[in-house]
Amino acid sequence: MLIKGARAPKLVTHEMIGTMQPGSVLVDVAVDQGGCFETTHATTHSNPIFLVDDVIHYCVANMPGAVPNTSTRALNNATLPYMLKLANMGAEAAVKADPTLAKGVNTYRGAMTYPAVAEAFGLEYTPLTALV
Amino acid sequence: MIIGVPKETKDRENRVAVTPGGVRELVEAGHQVLVETGAGVGSGFTNQQYVAVGAQIVPEAADAWAAEMVVKVKEPLPAEYEYLRAGLLLFTYLHLAAAEDLTHELLQREVTGIAYETVELSNGTLPLLTPMSEVAGRMAVQVGAYYMMKTNGGIGKLIGGVPGVLPASVLILGGGVVASTRQRWRWDGGQCHHLRPRPRPLALPGRCTGRAHQYGQFQRPPH
Incomplete structure (x- = not known):
């Protein structure tokens, strides 16, 4: 989600993520603008993922760099x-x-x-x- | 005009501002292009490829930065501030709203800074941000599929399924360039739930057929 010159809206709350199946994957393509998941924090290509409630989060700030x-x-x-x-x-x-x-x-x-x-x-x- | 292409210095940044094809066009238009040695290697372009189309390879970053116009990918890092000088034309991603120090450097040093990300067409679209959104949208499907593999900690589903076995469900949030390009990724019978701000159909092949808060299926690609 890109809103010009502003932070991305938090569209998905931590509570919603808690209802997802373990091993599901979230990819946040709005990390540069602060991310659109409440649980997002920026990651790097060296260490791209982390888990919240057993849901895989991929939040690499510069995806095209790969x-x-x-x-x-x-x-x-x-x-x-x-x-x-x-x-x-x-x-x-x-x-x-x-x-x-x-x-x-x-x-x-x-x-x-x-x-x-x-x-x-x-x-x-x-x-x-x-x-x- | 003399155009400089320095090697990118940001950690793990392998892109370069100009391909050999781009250099050819600039040279044919009568310009001189100075490419820092090795600038294209991360993207698969050798010095020889640049020389073959008329570029001059220069040994140091300072040589490329001495040009009238410097074209880059990422914003200048503090180690590059020394190259910023009055009259320099800098064309690159800048993202100044998140870079106060760089903003002050560009102003104090009287650089003309044109930011890729704020070049804007009259219809409000951002033509120099769009290509990277196109890449990110396609990559998002790819990395999502990769991390769904059990061996990568995922749920153990093949994103597209196989005949007789349901594919994974994919939810796309948003209706911009990143989201719309993800829809181009088609697989037979793959389910796509797409939530976007406006229930307008996107003029794309293999698009989600659903509207906001409904879901659709990827259409089978024409064979």
């Missing part, structure tokens, strides 16, 4: 058009021309240009449109 051969290709397929645009046009012209890319600008030459991050740390927010 399949880099696939993940790298999938990531670069998506990022390459934006890389090309930034390289071809330069950052300023590229973000001016492409509102999708402009949304990605978190910091611009010393200014905080992403509202959610500005709010999180009490920083002054400057809209990117005021800078480019």
Whole structure:
């Protein structure tokens, strides 16, 4: 469950997990956002699972890291058009021309240009449109 | 433009920002690409593969970081802060809301930081987060199946069952990219219970036929 800029909702309580069959498996794909099971805590590829009430919890924070051969290709397929645009046009012209890319600008030459991050740390927010 | 591709330094991070195929496109567009030696090895790409498409292999991280634009996978770690400098264009996952120190470093050092995860299309979707969600969704089924094996501490069920024996039940929570890609994983007769916020059918092959708070069955894939 991804709710942009917020923690994941706890959808499954410890009590619900107590009703599951022993040896059942939970996979939490929202660990980066705090997890969607009440019993979740982040684990690693070196030590991926733990048990709560005999229910296996798999809560690895960076699942795609286990399949880099696939993940790298999938990531670069998506990022390459934006890389090309930034390289071809330069950052300023590229973000001016492409509102999708402009949304990605978190910091611009010393200014905080992403509202959610500005709010999180009490920083002054400057809209990117005021800078480019 | 000169583009730098440093090797990732986070523990057990084996991805790299650009494949040799990506380098080829950048070079053909007239750019110079500096790849730190060994940066692609964890993903299965040798230095030679990068050289063959026109990249220059550089021996040190500092050499790749000296480029005008640096492309990465993970956010810079404290050991990499020394490379952050005024005018640098950094394109990577940043997750700044969870990284106050890095946020201050990027601001003080006047870096232009473009975060993959906040690049957003006009329909509200996140095109550079989606591919990793697609991977995680598929992996979730795979690891769930693995840990259901008795030898791994699980209940001892084969996720798809066999003819005459019921498959395991799978419950999917959510209706986003991760959840919808899990539905692409089909097995004959496999049961899928899917709870998601809105009872809207997803335009996917082999989708759950149920609506919210109901359940459906995976459809048999066309042969």
